[in-house]
Amino acid sequence: MTSVWYKPELADLIISRSDIIFTETQSIISDIVSGRLDISDLVQNMGGVLTSTEPENREKGMRFYTKILKEMPRDYLNEMQVKFISKFYIDRLKDHHCVVPPVLEGYLALIDMTEYKIQNCTDFLPVLFREISCQAQLRQDRYNIYTIMQKLCDKDIEFMKYIGTDFVYGVISAMDGERDPRNLLFLFAFMSNFIKTVPLGHLVDEMFDVISCYFPIDFHPSKDDPAAVTRDDLANALCPCLCAIPQFGDSCMVLLIEKLDSNLRLAKIDSLKLLVESCKTFTPQTYTPFLRALWSSLNREMSHKTDDELKLVAHEALAALVGKMATTADTDQAFENFLKGILISAQTTIADATTVAQFVKGAKVLLTTANASDQSCATITRAMVPAIVAYYELKSTPKLQVASLDLIGDLYECAKNKGLLNEVRAQVSNVPQVCLAAVSRTSKEFQLAGFRTLMRVQDCLGEDLVLPFVEVLIYNVQHALDNDLLSTSVETIHMFARKYPELIMNLVVKGKCNLDNLKQDKMLFQKRLNLLTNLASIDDFTKVIIEQMMKIIIDNDVEASHVVEAMSAQMSEVSVFSTEKVTQIESDHGLIEPVLAWLYREISSSSPDSVAHGFALIANTVGSLPPEKQQNILAKFTPQALERCAQDDVFFSVIECLYSPLHPGVYNSTFEEILKVSLKVALGSENETARSKGCALIAHMLNKAEPGQQFELLYELLKVRLSACNRDDEKLCTRLILLYGWITKALLMRGSEMFLFWLQKIIGTISTTRYCNDAAEAIKLIMSESQEYLSPKQHCRISLLYKQRMFQTFSGLSDNVKQSLTPENKESYLLSWAYVMDKAPKTVLKNEAAKVAPIVIDSLEYSNKDMLVVSLDVLCQFVQASPEHVSSSLNTILPRLINLSKYMQSMDVRIKSLECLYEIANNFRTAYLLPHKQDILLDLAPSLDDKKRLVRSVAVRARSRWFLVGAPGEDKDN
Structure with a gap:
């Protein structure tokens, strides 16, 4: 067969042994590119197969030539050769239908040639549209026709515009009747740009008709299709086509309203999504004749009782429509009339409401409309705030009154976010007075609603109302038993303190909540501590409050534990105390030293729970400090902590709260000693809390140690110490397995490959009946999440994919023990799998x-x-x-x-x-x-x-x- 393509016998070989010659195309291309064979000579040598009387043979010839064309370098053919091949392929379009598929495939490859000129398509397209009935072809051939159209547009869209409506008509004719979902998905994506770019001329209606016949999409893919196109894929692609240009406006609106009024749920959802999309393209005038019908349909769908998705899309559609119509607010009466209709409908719904659900339905319509534009927000707020205030005062149902307060707050926030407060100032000025009336009632629901609304409308709060509000708030702090009401009251006083610091300082901090005057009443003292600690986050209050609290702790007052608990609870809230604020308090007032002194006094005689807040307060404070300040804290307090820990393991908690929250890279000469002490406590202490903290601190040190000498030193010290442990001690082995879990977790989270060594040890014990439960607990520990240990709050290194990596590693290692499982340990094996799968x-x-x-x-x-x-x-x-x-x-x-x-x-x-x-x-x-x-x-x-x-x-x-x-x-x- 050597170089048969140089001879006329090539045609016979293609006919008789096409399976062999088709494998030689790369050699043929090499000869063409090297100049040994001219492509026109190749066509001449194929003459016998290309002019054969049998269509099947001509199909083989075109398939062979197309394969060569597809594999040829894109920049090889010159302009004359491309033009010659283009005319050749055009002529082949008139051949038998079985020849058409390779012709289409070959022309696709020809368009990609560097020297292909867009003018060549003026001969190709008329023949394509005249000779080939697109919908009579197979799916792939139809796809190739659509791809040819797209590639020609991508190559030179201006020339395709020049061809004009003949090309548009050809496109319409080609796609008319397409049913394959993959082809439709391609077509919709192509047409959404094509319609916007190529003038449709007198074919606007024809183009809309050929696209709109698919709306709404009613299609369900086969479950056996590995690459199925979903109904949503098609619906999302079709939607932009239906509203691609303003000329589609009237037809689209008629179609949309018709489908909205149908009984098909998917038709309604697709119509609403189409309305949202159309607002990006159509002019406001397009909607004007249809506003009444659109509002009727939208109002009906927003009132649906059970279909949340339908209601959500209806609200999105209303927002889009109001936003579009608002652009004509100053020039067209249509928007004002539309808004008036919405207002009347919503007001009627609210006025007739006998349940909160009915009230909320009208409220949501108002809020959706208000959020849609500045003009609608101003109109709705000016009309509804006074109406809702009157509704609150007249309505006797408590739940509806509470709901009305929430609506007032929502409308106010909407106006505030849009910068319209000055425009609605007159209407909202008396809202704080309504809030005062609500909080003056004894009902928890009214007070919560009143305070929350007040915090939202604080910009219109006058100083004359501060005192009556504070009286109610202080009473709540003193007497309220409900946690929600207490926290909301504290939050409200915090708001007052930022707005009127001097007034709150005199009324609250130095007045009704003065610590010196409150210690006689223990219940009152404990309740107001949280309020004062919260206020300490405000710069104007920090010094006065923190100094009072520090004095109680330093004097070892009987109330010191409650002060520490309140400070721990409030200062751990990042939304209240920023890290900068905690750092400032430590720098200015020395928080850690008096709290540590108090802990040393209390730790031996008090229950673990009563001092836990002290350790949490120190850990949070140390964690908020920058690295250089953390180094100073360690140098100052570590010696005493080590000395106390040597006397009793219970003092290890002090070491743990100092070292766990450190930034990565913080290191000093005591770290090796700290690691040794931690190991001793983790494996030898009889105090379970101390053992857990010992394990956690080892994990923190390994996780945060800097790569290189620092990490290697700690890691080798750990391995040496653990290798010397007695494996015959059953109690020690149980503790070792748990420690292995902490070590594995720390290394895995930092992305170290060394975790594999420790995980193998854990998995190896699953097959042992004595320790299988301990191994499962270690796996649970590795996969669990906690805010107390190995979390971002403690500045730990956390690899993004560590849970996925754990799953894959565990999956591979578990095969090693699967064969040795017994009925006694199989449950632990499966439980370990459950812990891994739960977080994977x-x-x-x-x-x-x-x-x-x-x-x-x-x-x-x-x-x-x-x-x-x-x-x-x-x-x-x-x-x-x-x-x-x-x-x-x-x-x-x-x-x-x-x-x-x-x-x-x-x-x-x-x-x-x-x-x-x-x-x-x-x-x-x-x-x-x-x-x-x-x-x-x-x-x-x-x-x-x-x-x-x-x-x-x-x-x-x-x-x-x-x-x-x-x-x-x-x-x-x-």
Whole structure:
């Protein structure tokens, strides 16, 4: 076959042995590129196959030539050669229908040639549109025709505009009747730009008709399609086409309103989304004749009782329409009339409301309208705030009065965010007086609503109302038992203090809440401490309040513990005390030293809970300091802490609260000693709290040590110390396994490969009956999250994908112990898997479904609540996303789920098992389910009488779905 392409025999070879010659195209291209073969000579040598009387042979010839063209360098052919080949392909369009597919494919490749001139298409397109009936071709060939159109537009859109309506008509004719979802998705994406760019001339109506016939999209992909186009994909792509240009306006509105008034839910949602999209393109005048009909439809859909998605989209559509019409506020009466209609409708709804739900329905319409534009916000606020104030004063139903206060606050915030307060000042000026009337009532609901609304409208609060508000607030702080009311009262006083610091200082801090005057009444003292500590975050109050509190702690007053507790609670709230503020307090008032002194006095004689706030306060303060100040704190307080810890392990908590919150890189010569002490406490202390803190501090040090010498020194010291431990001591081994968990977590979170060494040790113990439960607890520790340890608050290093990495590593290592499992340790093995799966990303679980599914199914046999909850969650995911991985095990899964639906130890397990049964019936093929249907229906009956209402509700849903399995009208393939 050597160089047969140089001879006329090439044609015979293509006809008789095309499978062989097709593999030689790269050699042919090499000869053409090197100049040994001219491409025109190649065509001449193919003459026999290209002019054969048999269409099948001519198809082979064109397929061969197209393959060469597709593989040829894009910049090789010159302009004359491209023009010659273009005319050649144009001529082939007139050939037998079986020749057309390779012709289309070849012309696509030709357009990509560097020297292809757009003028060539003036000969190609008329022949294409005249000779080829697009919709009579196969799917791929139709796709190639559409792609040719797109590539020509991308190459020179100005020339395509020059061709004019002939090209537009050809495009319309080609796509008219297309039904394939993949082609439609491509077409919609292409047409949304094409319509905006190429003038349609007199074909505007024809273009809209050919696109609008697809609206609304009614399509459901096959579950067996690996790359299925979804209905939403098509709907989202079609929407911009229908409103691409203003000329579509009237036709689009008629179509939109017609579908909005239909009974099809998806038609309504698509129509509402189309209305939102159209507001980006159409002019306000487009909507004017249709405003009454549009408002009627929108109002109806926003009033839907159960369909939250439909209501949400309707509100989005209203906002878009109001925003568009507002652009003509000063030039057209249509917007004013439209807004007036909305106001009247919403006012009627609110006035007639007998329930909060009815009130909220009208309120949401008003807020959506107000948020849509500055003009609508000003109009709605000016009209509604006085009306709602009157409504509050006249309405007797407490819940509706509370709801009206919330609406006033919402409208005020809307006006404030839009910078319109000056325009509505007259209407909102008396709102604080209404809030005062609300908070003066004894009802908790009225007071909460009044204070919250007051905080929102604080800009219009006059100084004359501060005193009566403060009287109520102080009374609440003194007497209120409800935590919500207490915290809201504190927050409100905080607002007053920022607005009127001098007044609050005299009324509250030096007056009614003066600490010296309050210590006689312990209950009053404790309640007002939180208020004072909160106010200490304000610069004008910091010095006075902190000094009073420090004096109580230094004097070891009987109330010192309550002061420490209040400071710890408030200063840990970042929204109240910034890190800069905590640093300032430590610098100016020396917070850590007196609190430590108090802890040393109290720690031995008090319960752990009573001093825990002190350790939390120190840790939060140290963590807020910059690195250089942390170094100074360590140098100052470490010697005494080590000395006390040597006397009693209970003092280790002092070391832990000093060293755990350090910034990465903070290091001094005592770190090795601290690590040794931590190890001693973690493994040898009989105090469980001290042991936990010892493990946590070791983990913090490993996690935050700087890479290089600092990390290596600590890590090697740790390994040497642990290697010397006695493995025959059962108690010590249990503590070691837990410590391994902390070490693994610390290294894994910082992204160190060394975690693998310690994880192997843990997984190795799963196969031992004595320590398998300890290993499972260590795995749980690795996967768990806590704000107290190894969190961003303590400046720890946290790799973004550490949970995914843990899953993948655990999955590989667990295979090593799987074969050695016994009935005694298998539950711990499965429990470990549950802890890992619980925190693993869903996409990772889906990718490993083939491996994880058998583990999940095995877990359903046991009675461990934690394991069951996770396993049922994962099983539901597989049933929904990867049913093929569990369908073969239905005979095992179904009886276990039925058994768990009666699991009396946990309502969550019962609910999740019933949800799984529902998903199985909803996602599996009918043929798989029918053999089990009658048994499942009988077995689900007891759950209908479960003592918990939530369980009964899910049971009804699951049993109803199983009842429909195989019913007339059900898709047997689903």
